[in-house]
Amino acid sequence: MEMLVEVTSREAVKPSSPAPHHLKTFNLCLLDQMTLAYYTPMVFFYPVHKPRGLSLTALARFYPLAGRLDKNNLHIDCNDTGILYVEAQVCGSLSEFLKKPKIVLLDEFLPLHGLSTVSQEEAVLLGIQVNVFSCGGIVIGTSSSHKIMDRTTISVFLRTWAAIAAGSLDQAMRAECMAASTIFPRSKVMPPNARV
Numbered sequence: 324m325e326m327l328v329e330v331t332s333r334e335a336v337k338p339s340s341p342a343p344h345h346l347k348t349f350n351l352c353l354l355d356q357m358t359l360a361y362y363t364p365m366v367f368f369y370p371v372h373k374p375r376g377l378s379l380t381a382l383a384r385f386y387p388l389a390g391r392l393d394k395n396n397l398h399i400d401c402n403d404t405g406i407l408y409v410e411a412q413v414c415g416s417l418s419e420f421l422k423k424p425k426i427v428l429l430d431e432f433l434p435l436h437g438l439s440t441v442s443q444e445e446a447v448l449l450g451i452q453v454n455v456f457s458c459g460g461i462v463i464g465t466s467s468s469h470k471i472m473d474r475t476t477i478s479v480f481l482r483t484w485a486a487i488a489a490g491s492l493d494q495a496m497r498a499e500c501m502a503a504s505t506i507f508p509r510s511k512v513m514p515p516n517a518r519v
Contacts, residue, residue, distance in 0.1 A: 327414040328431040335405035336379050342386035342401035349387040349399040360439040362466040371459040381484040392443040407450035409434045417460025435466035
């Protein structure tokens with residue numbers, strides 16, 4: 324099956340409200356300091372339906388995601404710079420793609436790949452790409468920096484995003500990310516290029 328993915332827009336999306344003043348610095352834990360700035364991919368497939376629009380209000384609850392790493396690999400500046408949001412049109416049928424998927428094509432649905440290629444002070448921590456097929460099916464690809472997000476954290480973010488979009492605010496959660504930096508305190512003497 325021939326499939327063409329054409330990016331139609333690329334922008335920075337900022338939280339609906341700024342990070343609280345007293346939380347402008349988010350300390351990395353020792354384990355995150357040693358982790359490479361690698362983007363972890365996740366891809367979700369949705370059958371034909373009428374999209375209700377996507378709201379990224381969840382960013383206000385997960386405010387570190389809209390920030391940037393500092394040059395010394397010690398913390399995240401929660402400066403509300405934003406995440407990467409990409410929209411793309413896909414020529415083809417989602418159901419046909421799913422019948423015989425080509426794994427190599429999955430990268431086309433992702434906004435960021437592998438190791439970050441820019442300085443860590445410029446690298447976004449989360450990218451989301453919404454791919455709309457000709458048939459109306461949708462594929463949402465996420466690329467999250469492993470420096471700040473593990474599978475549990477991205478899962479909680481995505482569930483919160485879905486709950487807010489569905490109007491189920493009682494199911495939306497807040498990020499409780501500070502525990503790791505108290506259990507595994509960061510090291511100020513670790514070289515910025517130290518890696519596991």
